Amino acid sequence: MATITENIVETKLVQVFSASDPLHMDCGERLSPVTVAYETYGELNAAADNAILVCHALTGSAHAAGLSTDDPKSEGWWDSFIGEGKTLDARKYFVICSNFLGGCYGTTGSVTSDPKNGKPYGLRFPQMTVRDMVRVEKKLTDFLGVKQLRTVVGGSLGGMQALEWGVMYPDSVRTIIPIATASQHSPWGIGLNDIARQAIMNDPAWQEGDYYHSGQPERGLSLARQIAMISYRSDASFLDRFHRERISSNGYTAKTRFEVKNLFQIESYLRYQGKKLVDRFDANTYIYISRAMDLHDIAYERGDLAEVLAAIKIPTLCVGINTDVLYPVHEQKRLASQLVRSTYREINSPFGHDAFLIEYGQLGKFVREFLRDYADKG
């Protein structure tokens, strides 16, 4: 039998909100139509209770597993974690992943044409929140016929969505698994995001967000990505990988060895990461999504943080990463301590925040045990 990764998985589209039934957003806007791009792996069982929702992070997409083309490099962003025989086993679970509201991978967002004038929304798109994303995800799981989700799982911004599921739709989800995330986005995280947005907005090619015909602000978006990359990794991982190596091993003359163009490997790596994002992502979308992260506050307009978290009665697996500087373990531990039925597990890794996309051995064990003990019991 072919495994998921040997099959090409199609990203599907479905309209979940329409003019007669618009999305009521936190900002007060009513948005329609709203189309969602999603993928599924495995089959929904007869009881409609074996579904798992996977939520992606800032620059992710619905393409979490399998191949999107016949290129073996087109595998999904969490392919090592999702599929037949893997942690989220597609023989057992019906795994769903959708591009969140405001994304640029098929779901309605700032790059989508505004039905009023046929032009991209751009900065006229209403600022979505994590809660708005979750409202759209709930509509999608309803459309797919899911009775109750076994779990909602995600890292970083994905974990913020998992937490909101626990507050907003506790009857529709048996457990949640927030990984390396926050109940309230920290000032440090907000600061980093704002600096990244400034990098984009400082680029003259950004043109106040109206660059759709002239090409996007490549230097600004690249710099935004590089700023973020610094916080996604640990200083130890950079040291192990790059040391103080230079790009060229030709040596340096007295005249050239100190020239800026004789980059260190770390500089070249960051610039390469910046370029890679420019080739696959949209600048205004980056602005919107990073702002949605900043606005994330599980207690906003709900009262006291401790009380809001204590009201989540479903089992929760909180996962921290020992070297994460963006969402440090002390935040993950505090979150776990404020939840009523929580399990805390910690990934030991040199890779910092990105470890949830790397350390599948540890993460898989934590998640499999938690699903077995809590989610699969019904």
Next chain:
Amino acid sequence: MATITENIVETKLVQVFSASDPLHMDCGERLSPVTVAYETYGELNAAADNAILVCHALTGSAHAAGLSTDDPKSEGWWDSFIGEGKTLDARKYFVICSNFLGGCYGTTGSVTSDPKNGKPYGLRFPQMTVRDMVRVEKKLTDFLGVKQLRTVVGGSLGGMQALEWGVMYPDSVRTIIPIATASQHSPWGIGLNDIARQAIMNDPAWQEGDYYHSGQPERGLSLARQIAMISYRSDASFLDRFHRERISSNGYTAKTRFEVKNLFQIESYLRYQGKKLVDRFDANTYIYISRAMDLHDIAYERGDLAEVLAAIKIPTLCVGINTDVLYPVHEQKRLASQLVRSTYREINSPFGHDAFLIEYGQLGKFVREFLRDYADKG
């Protein structure tokens, strides 16, 4: 008797290299003239052996203590640490601080007029290294008649200079005190610096470094500073100070509460810090100095790092800061362990890397004890 901080301290200038005796730089260039801006506090004793050299960090100046004008806000950057009755007691020591080579506070650097054409050097200024800075500092202490320095002390880039003093002029310095620094600048630090430089160079006002008549790249330099600020503080200090507060306490309507202009306090703070630097610092200088930090490698062209450090035989006080993410304590401890006669002390502070400019109680105690036990003994 008036204390130093009640007196106005004058920054003096002295030419230390000339056409007939140029500075031989690491990059192979010969630079002349080289003028140094410096301040001194206290008096050199008859034995000429009570001097202490203070080295400043990236955006610092020679003005370390006292007032520069009759404005009480014009006090030096380490005024709480240097002066009569303070840790570096001006009644006992002859304290020297100079703007390093390549700075923009009086010492020859990229803003200086090139004698060849009378225009600012700009990007034609040769890339200096920390070793070049120390060569200039040595000339200055010779000029001032210092026989042997009691210590060379500095944090961050200042600590890099202290370490180089230990290697380059071991007979001219009794002890060194490198604080929150590195024996080799880390890839993480290089990455952050390169991103900051890109922020400057992406600004069209930078004009390939030739902005002297049109005004400097304010947005780029501001962004560079904000990127650095993120690494100078800890997430805990930002949380304690700013929480998730907004600038306006007027509340937000559904329409406006998610607008980018409704900034969080942390965003406003970072932008303010950026603006403050723009008003007092030069963009090309930022590029040069940050590159000098990246090039800092105590072992470069000297052999094995461990051997180079083990060859420093003078007593060294290494100071780490428990929340420093830029120069983490594990680096400070390793540095101390590689030195032959080292004392390691750790500042306990929520303020991250900047704690060496804040925690004078702890730092003062460590330094006073070390000076008493090692430097003052002769």
